[in-house]
Each structure stands twice: as C-alpha cells, then as structure tokens.
Amino acid sequence: QVQLQESGPGLVKPSETLSLTCSVSGGSISGYYWSWIRQPPGMGLEWIGYIHYSGSTNYNPSLQSRVTISVDTSKNQFSLKLSSVTAADTAVYYCARDKILGGNHYYMDVWGKGTTVTVSS
Amino acid sequence: DIQMTQSPSSLSASVRDRVTITCRASQTISNYLNWYQQKPGKAPKLLIYAASNLQTGVPSRFSGSGSGTDFTLTINSLQPEDFATYYCQQSYGTPWTFGQGTKVEIK
Numbered sequence: 001q002v003q004l005q006e007s008g009p010g011l012v013k014p015s016e017t018l019s020l021t022c023s024v025s026g027g028s029i030s031g032y033y034w035s036w037i038r039q040p041p042g043m044g045l046e047w048i049g050y051i052h053y054s055g056s057t058n059y060n061p062s063l064q065s066r067v068t069i070s071v072d073t074s075k076n077q078f079s080l081k082l083s084s085v086t087a088a089d090t091a092v093y094y095c096a097r098d099k100i101l102g103g104n105h106y107y108m109d110v111w112g113k114g115t116t117v118t119v120s121s
Numbered sequence: 122d123i124q125m126t127q128s129p130s131s132l133s134a135s136v137r138d139r140v141t142i143t144c145r146a147s148q149t150i151s152n153y154l155n156w157y158q159q160k161p162g163k164a165p166k167l168l169i170y171a172a173s174n175l176q177t178g179v180p181s182r183f184s185g186s187g188s189g190t191d192f193t194l195t196i197n198s199l200q201p202e203d204f205a206t207y208y209c210q211q212s213y214g215t216p217w218t219f220g221q222g223t224k225v226e227i228k
Binding site: 035045046101105106109112114 | 152155157164165167174212219220222
C-alpha cells in the first residue's frame with residue numbers, strides 16, 4: 001500500500017524559500033504524476049502543481065513564478081520549492097498521487113498526512 | 122480558471138438522513154469531477170472520481186452523479202463517521218480547482 005510522507009521546516013522566514021519533500025513508500029514513484037496541494041488555516045484547498053516521474057511539470061499560474069517541483073526517482077521522492085514566501089503562504093502542505101482513468105481523468109487517490117508551514121520572522 | 126461553487130456551504134443533518142451536496146462548474150467539464158471528504162486535522166480522502174465512480178473501499182452509501190456543469194454528491198443514510206467537510210474538484214483543465222467545501226454537521 002503506497003504511503004506518502006511530507007517533510008521539511010515548519011517555520012520559514014518571510015522572503016525566504018519554502019522547501020518540502022514527499023517520500024513515497026510501498027510503491028514506485030515511476031509511472032505516475034504527483035501533486036502538491038495546500039490549505040491555509042480554516043480555508044479550502046489549493047492545487048499548487050504536479051510533476052510526472054519523467055520530470056515534466058504543470059504549475060498553478062497563480063504561483064508559477066515562485067514554484068519549482070522536482071523529482072528524484074532514485075530516492076522515490078519529489079520536492080516542492082516556493083520562493084519569496086509571505087504570511088499568505090502559511091498553510092498545511094499536502095503531497096498526493098495523481099491517478100489517471102484514461103484520457104485526462106486525473107484524480108488524487110493517495111495523500112500524505114500534511115505538514116504545517118508557518119511563515120513568520 | 123474554472124470556478125467550482127458548492128452548495129450549501131454547510132448543513133445540519135441527523136444520522137440516517139439522506140444528504141445531497143451540489144457542485145457547479147463555471148464552464149462545462151464533462152465528467153471530470155472528483156469528490157473528497159476531509160475530517161478535522163486530516164488529509165482529504167478520495168470518495169468519487171470521474172463524477173460517479175466509487176473509490177475502492179468507500180461505502181456504497183456514497184454516490185455521485187452529473188455531467189457538464191452540475192454535479193451531486195449523495196450520502197444515503199448518514200453515519201456518525203460521515204460528519205466532515207466535502208470538496209469537489211475539477212480535473213478538466215489546469216489549474217485544477219476545488220469547490221469551497223460543504224461542512225456536514227450533526228443536527
């Protein structure tokens with residue numbers, strides 16, 4: 001059974017770069033797309049972007065200028081970097097596996113437990 | 122971006138009630154619509170994909186329907202463990218977007 005685990009600093013200073021890693025266990029990172037999603041306190045869900053195991057990416061335009069998602073198949077991990085953070089980037093960050101039902105029917109079927117990142121000096 | 126609007130934003134219901142949550146897309150999305158359940162402090166959990174397909178392991182009291190712009194999540198015979206927030210999400214086009222959520226509370 002595939003499991004995902006987010007890791008990284010829980011506190012980031014304004015203007016610095018937020019860096020998180022999602023470790024995949026119980027299965028291979030190959031063959032799938034992988035997403036990052038975030039949820040500010042008390043608010044809804046925002047999709048940040050996804051990466052294919054081959055390295056191709058797709059980002060939310062609202063964050064595109066600040067986001068980089070990368071993959072390391074040798075470590076079965078993928079990562080998120082978000083630069084120039086502000087308090088508005090304070091959120092729970094989730095990683096998830098994207099499954100495809102054929103065509104473009106993507107859905108996020110396995111999620112990590114989430115990690116809280118606070119942006120504060 | 123495709124906007125997803127859920128209604129109601131919250132509802133109160135009793136155990137064994139039938140609950141219906143609606144999700145409307147700002148443009149047609151065929152059946153590229155997924156539903157998730159989120160409990161406080163937990164990650165979202167996939168319930169329904171491609172509008173009407175029940176995810177493995179999800180109880181059959183959950184069902185989804187709809188196509189185009191209007192979609193429905195129905196919970197038949199609400200159980201205590203179903204009190205949570207429910208989100209719809211479109212995968213028709215990027216950026217993938219979620220509805221604002223519907224909180225199902227105990228009456």
